Amino acid sequence: MQNKIHILYLVLCLAMAGSVTSCKKFLDVTPENVGTLDYAFRNRNEAENYLFSCYSTLQSLADITRDPSFTTSGEIIYPNVLGEGPKLYDAGFQLMRGTQNISNPVLNYWDGSNGAPSVFKAIRRCNILLENIDKPIDLSVFEKDRWIAEVKFLKAYYHYFLVKMYGPIPIYRTNHAITDPIGTLRVKRLPVDSAFDYAVQLLDEAIPELPTEIADVNRELGRVTQAVALAVKAEILVTRASPLFNGNPDYRNYKNADGQALFSASADPAKWAAAAAACKAAIDACRQLNLGLYHFIRPANIPATLPQVLSGILTLQNAVTEKWDLNKEIIWNLNSYFPQQANAVPRITAEFDLGSAPGTLAVPISTTDLFYTKNGVPIDEDNSWDFSGRFNLRTGDAANKYLIAQNYQTIKNNFDRELRYYAGIGFDGGIWYGNGVTNPDAALSVQAQKGPAAPKDNSRLNVTSIWPKKLVHYLSVFDKNGFSQTSFRLPRIRLADLYLQYAEALNEVNGPSSEVYAYIDSVRLRAGLKGVQESWQQYSFNPGKPSTKDGLRTIIHRERRIELCFEGKAGWDLKRWKEWTSVMSQPMQGWSIYQSAPSDFYIPVTQFIPTITSKDYFFPLSDQALRENENLIQSPFWK
Missing domain, CATH: 1.25.40.390 (Serine Threonine Protein Phosphatase 5, Tetratricopeptide repeat)
Incomplete structure (x- = not known):
C-alpha cells in the first residue's frame, strides 16, 4: 500500500504544463505532461505554463452539466430514458432521483472520477508551484508575487469548493514528501471552520498582491484580480455563517474517530457580521472599478424604437x-x-x-x-x-x-x-x-x-x-x-x-x-x-x-x-x-x-418526485477512498 501511494504521488508531482498555442484562451488548455519538475520551472515561460495548469481544474467547473449546484437545484430536470441508466452527460441531473452511491459516487470531485476531476490534485499542483516558484531565474519579483497570490487564491477556492460539497475536509497547506511515513499521508477530516478559516487566510494573503484589474485582456483574460478575490471571500464568509455550517444541530454527533467534533455546537452571530463586512469591502472595490448593474446596450441592428x-x-x-x-x-x-x-x-x-x-x-x-x-x-x-x-x-x-x-x-x-x-x-x-x-x-x-x-x-x-x-x-x-x-x-x-x-x-x-x-x-x-x-x-x-x-x-x-x-x-x-x-x-x-x-x-x-434526504446535503466518499485511508470517516448519514 505504501509503495502504491508513493507511486501515485510521484505521478502527480510529475504533472507539468505543455505549450500553449493561444494566449487569449490559455486557461481553456489543459497542459500536457512533461518529464521533470526541473524542466517545468527551468525558466519563466515554462513556469507560466505550470501556473496555467493550476487554473485548469477551475476552468473545468464551467461545464454546468458537471456543476453539483446546477444539476441538483431542481431548477432544471433532464429526461430519464427507459431501460438505460444515467449517462455521463446527465448523471448529475439524475442525482435528484436518488442515484448517488458510495461505490462509485457521481460527480466525484474527491477522487476524480465519474465526470469530475480531483480537486485535491489541483490543490497539490498549486502547492508544487509554490514550492518551486524560486527556481526560474528570469522571473521578475513583481510577477513572482502575483503568481504566488493567484495560486493562493486557487488553493482557497478549491478548499472552499470541497467544503461545500463534502463538509469537513483535510487541509493541504503543503504537500507531503514522497519519503514521508505512510501514517502522515493518511490525513483526516478537519472541522468545517478550519477549512473556511484557511481559505480566508489564503485570500487575505493574496489580495494585496493581485492586480486591481486585467490590463491586457488578450493575454490575461480570466486571471484573478483583487475584486474577484474579495467577492469570493464574501461568498465564503456568507456560506460559513449560514445554518448548514454555523451551529447545525443535525451534525452534533458527527465526529472523527478520535472524538473531534467537525461542526460547531452552536451558531455564532459574529460570523454574519464578518460576512457583511466582507460583502461591503467587495462592493466598494467593484465601485472603484466603475462596475454596476447591467442595462441593455443596443447594437446597431436593433431598432432605436425598441419597445x-x-x-x-x-x-x-x-x-x-x-x-x-x-x-x-x-x-x-x-x-x-x-x-x-x-x-x-x-x-x-x-x-x-x-x-x-x-x-x-x-x-x-x-x-x-x-x-x-x-x-x-x-x-x-x-x-x-x-x-x-x-x-x-x-x-x-x-x-x-x-x-x-x-x-x-x-x-x-x-x-x-x-x-x-x-x-x-x-x-x-x-x-x-x-x-x-x-x-x-x-x-x-x-x-x-x-x-x-x-x-x-x-x-x-x-x-x-x-x-x-x-x-x-x-x-x-x-x-x-x-x-x-x-x-x-x-x-x-x-x-x-x-x-x-x-x-x-x-x-x-x-x-x-x-x-x-x-x-x-x-x-x-x-x-x-x-x-x-x-x-x-x-x-x-x-x-x-x-x-x-x-x-x-x-x-x-x-x-x-x-x-x-x-x-x-x-x-x-x-x-x-x-x-x-x-x-x-x-x-x-x-x-x-x-x-x-x-x-x-x-x-x-x-x-x-425527488428522492432527497438529509444525507444528500453532502456528497459521499467512495468506498475506495475509505479503504485507502482508515483515518477518513464517511460523510454524514451515508453508510
Missing part, C-alpha cells in the same frame, strides 16, 4: 449573456463558453430539428412558480392576481403582444408576471425576441403545443415543454440551416449576486433596515419592480412581511432564487439555508407534451 418592455427583458437576459468586455456587472467569469445553448432552445420555428437544437434542458413548473407577478410579490400572495385560476386558458392580446403571441391560446399563469419571468422562461406562446428577427412586431414565439419532435423513448426531449430562455443569447439563431450561436460565458459572480448576499448578511445581523432594502430594491428596480416595502404594502395579503427579520429573510432568499435562476447558485444556496430537502419534496412536473389541444396540453404531469 421599453423588450428593452427591459434584454437587460435581464444580457446581464448573463452580454460580452464580457461590455458587461460592467460581471465580477468573475471563467474562460470557457457556456456549452449548453442548444439544449436550452425551444421550438420557435417550423424547422425544429433535434440534431441542431435538442432543447433537453427542461424547466419544471415549480421553477416558474418562483417568479413574482408584475406587482413584485409571489403569485400566491398577490391580492389582485388570480392564483386559483392560473391554469385556465387565455388568449394573447394586443396589450401583451411583446410578451405573448397574439391570438395564441395559452394559460393565465403566463400573463401579468414580472419581467424576469419573460427574460428567463421559454413558455408555450411566449415571445422569443431575437433568433435573427429584430423587428419587434414580427418576433417569433415558442410553439410547444405542436407536440414533441421525438418519440417517447428518445432522450433528446424536453420533458416539461418549458425552457431556460435565460441561457440562450438573443442573437443566437435556430432555423432550417441548423443552430448558429452567439457564445457567452456564464457569470461566476456578478454584482446583483453580491448585492443580495450583502442584504442577506445585514438582515441576519440587525434585521430590516434602510440599507438592506436599498440593496434588494436596486436589483428589483432593474427588473421593473417597485421596492420591497411598497410592493408588499400595496399588493400582498401579508403587507408586514418585509418589516420582520424572518419575513425579510424569506423575501431575500426568493429574490436570490429568481434573480440568479439557472446560474448555478440555487443548489448551494438551498443547501446552506437548509431549505433543500423541503424544496426537493415537491414533484417535478411539466405539461402533457404529447398533446396538441390547449385543454389537453395544460394538464400537469409528474415526471418524478
Whole structure:
C-alpha cells in the first residue's frame, strides 16, 4: 500500500504544463505532461505554463452539466430514458432521483472520477508551484508575487469548493514528501471552520498582491484580480455563517474517530457580521472599478424604437449573456463558453430539428412558480392576481403582444408576471425576441403545443415543454440551416449576486433596515419592480412581511432564487439555508407534451418526485477512498 501511494504521488508531482498555442484562451488548455519538475520551472515561460495548469481544474467547473449546484437545484430536470441508466452527460441531473452511491459516487470531485476531476490534485499542483516558484531565474519579483497570490487564491477556492460539497475536509497547506511515513499521508477530516478559516487566510494573503484589474485582456483574460478575490471571500464568509455550517444541530454527533467534533455546537452571530463586512469591502472595490448593474446596450441592428418592455427583458437576459468586455456587472467569469445553448432552445420555428437544437434542458413548473407577478410579490400572495385560476386558458392580446403571441391560446399563469419571468422562461406562446428577427412586431414565439419532435423513448426531449430562455443569447439563431450561436460565458459572480448576499448578511445581523432594502430594491428596480416595502404594502395579503427579520429573510432568499435562476447558485444556496430537502419534496412536473389541444396540453404531469434526504446535503466518499485511508470517516448519514 505504501509503495502504491508513493507511486501515485510521484505521478502527480510529475504533472507539468505543455505549450500553449493561444494566449487569449490559455486557461481553456489543459497542459500536457512533461518529464521533470526541473524542466517545468527551468525558466519563466515554462513556469507560466505550470501556473496555467493550476487554473485548469477551475476552468473545468464551467461545464454546468458537471456543476453539483446546477444539476441538483431542481431548477432544471433532464429526461430519464427507459431501460438505460444515467449517462455521463446527465448523471448529475439524475442525482435528484436518488442515484448517488458510495461505490462509485457521481460527480466525484474527491477522487476524480465519474465526470469530475480531483480537486485535491489541483490543490497539490498549486502547492508544487509554490514550492518551486524560486527556481526560474528570469522571473521578475513583481510577477513572482502575483503568481504566488493567484495560486493562493486557487488553493482557497478549491478548499472552499470541497467544503461545500463534502463538509469537513483535510487541509493541504503543503504537500507531503514522497519519503514521508505512510501514517502522515493518511490525513483526516478537519472541522468545517478550519477549512473556511484557511481559505480566508489564503485570500487575505493574496489580495494585496493581485492586480486591481486585467490590463491586457488578450493575454490575461480570466486571471484573478483583487475584486474577484474579495467577492469570493464574501461568498465564503456568507456560506460559513449560514445554518448548514454555523451551529447545525443535525451534525452534533458527527465526529472523527478520535472524538473531534467537525461542526460547531452552536451558531455564532459574529460570523454574519464578518460576512457583511466582507460583502461591503467587495462592493466598494467593484465601485472603484466603475462596475454596476447591467442595462441593455443596443447594437446597431436593433431598432432605436425598441419597445421599453423588450428593452427591459434584454437587460435581464444580457446581464448573463452580454460580452464580457461590455458587461460592467460581471465580477468573475471563467474562460470557457457556456456549452449548453442548444439544449436550452425551444421550438420557435417550423424547422425544429433535434440534431441542431435538442432543447433537453427542461424547466419544471415549480421553477416558474418562483417568479413574482408584475406587482413584485409571489403569485400566491398577490391580492389582485388570480392564483386559483392560473391554469385556465387565455388568449394573447394586443396589450401583451411583446410578451405573448397574439391570438395564441395559452394559460393565465403566463400573463401579468414580472419581467424576469419573460427574460428567463421559454413558455408555450411566449415571445422569443431575437433568433435573427429584430423587428419587434414580427418576433417569433415558442410553439410547444405542436407536440414533441421525438418519440417517447428518445432522450433528446424536453420533458416539461418549458425552457431556460435565460441561457440562450438573443442573437443566437435556430432555423432550417441548423443552430448558429452567439457564445457567452456564464457569470461566476456578478454584482446583483453580491448585492443580495450583502442584504442577506445585514438582515441576519440587525434585521430590516434602510440599507438592506436599498440593496434588494436596486436589483428589483432593474427588473421593473417597485421596492420591497411598497410592493408588499400595496399588493400582498401579508403587507408586514418585509418589516420582520424572518419575513425579510424569506423575501431575500426568493429574490436570490429568481434573480440568479439557472446560474448555478440555487443548489448551494438551498443547501446552506437548509431549505433543500423541503424544496426537493415537491414533484417535478411539466405539461402533457404529447398533446396538441390547449385543454389537453395544460394538464400537469409528474415526471418524478425527488428522492432527497438529509444525507444528500453532502456528497459521499467512495468506498475506495475509505479503504485507502482508515483515518477518513464517511460523510454524514451515508453508510
